[in-house]
Amino acid sequence: MQYAIELYYDIKTEQKLYHLAKRVADEKLSSKFLEWKTRPHLTLACFNDVEEGKCIKKLMEFAQSHRQLPVHIGSVGMFNDTKTIFVSPVMNSSMYQFQRELHEYLNDFDNKGWEWYCPDHWVPHCTVALTGEDDDSSFLSCE
Numbered sequence: 001m002q003y004a005i006e007l008y009y010d011i012k013t014e015q016k017l018y019h020l021a022k023r024v025a026d027e028k029l030s031s032k033f034l035e036w037k038t039r040p041h042l043t044l045a046c047f048n049d050v051e052e053g054k055c056i057k058k059l060m061e062f063a064q065s066h067r068q069l070p071v072h073i074g075s076v077g078m079f080n081d082t083k084t085i086f087v088s089p090v091m092n093s094s095m096y097q098f099q100r101e102l103h104e105y106l107n108d109f110d111n112k113g114w115e116w117y118c119p120d121h122w123v124p125h126c127t128v129a130l131t132g133e134d135d136d137s138s139f140l141s142c143e
Contacts, residue, residue, distance in 0.1 A: 003050050005059065005102065006041040009071065009126075014040050017073075017087065021128045024085065032130035040126050042089070044099050045106065046114035055109065062105050069095055077125065086125035095124070 009017065017040035025031035047055075074090035089095070100119040103111075115121050 003047045003055070004043050005045040005047075005106075006039075006043050007069075008039055008041050013071070013073070017126060017128065020087070024129045030085070030129040030131040033127055036130075040128075042124050042126055043117055044102055044122075046111060046117045047106070048110040048112065048114075050109045055106070058106060062102060066098060066101075069098060071095075073126075079123075079125075083131040084125075084127055085129035085131065086127050088123075088125050091124055096122075099124075 008014065021033045021040070025034050071089045073087045075088045076085070077088055078085050096119070099122060103119055111118060116123065
């Protein structure tokens, strides 16, 4: 089984992100994100099989030793390889440090194959559209 560690937004920001994803769907670009029925989030890390009990305990300890981080969505982007449209927060050193510390804290879990979620490779993003299965015209490719 595969696991993701995700950060969720406050309710107000989450509602705005849902609204954006709905507008994307209403414009007939893609409805895939809404079909997933997931919450808007930032993925901090992905792991292959983990010992769930141990991981949950470590995550709770980690969360208790950190505070909430303010976030400001500053841009919209696209991943050409996966045809994903996303919004990105304006990042600062404390946010990158938070993600790095999380990886160090959970370093005994297998994250092979998830290099794009590892420190120094991470592109923080919140998906609003997954156009990979949609008509090619719904995604502007820069290739």
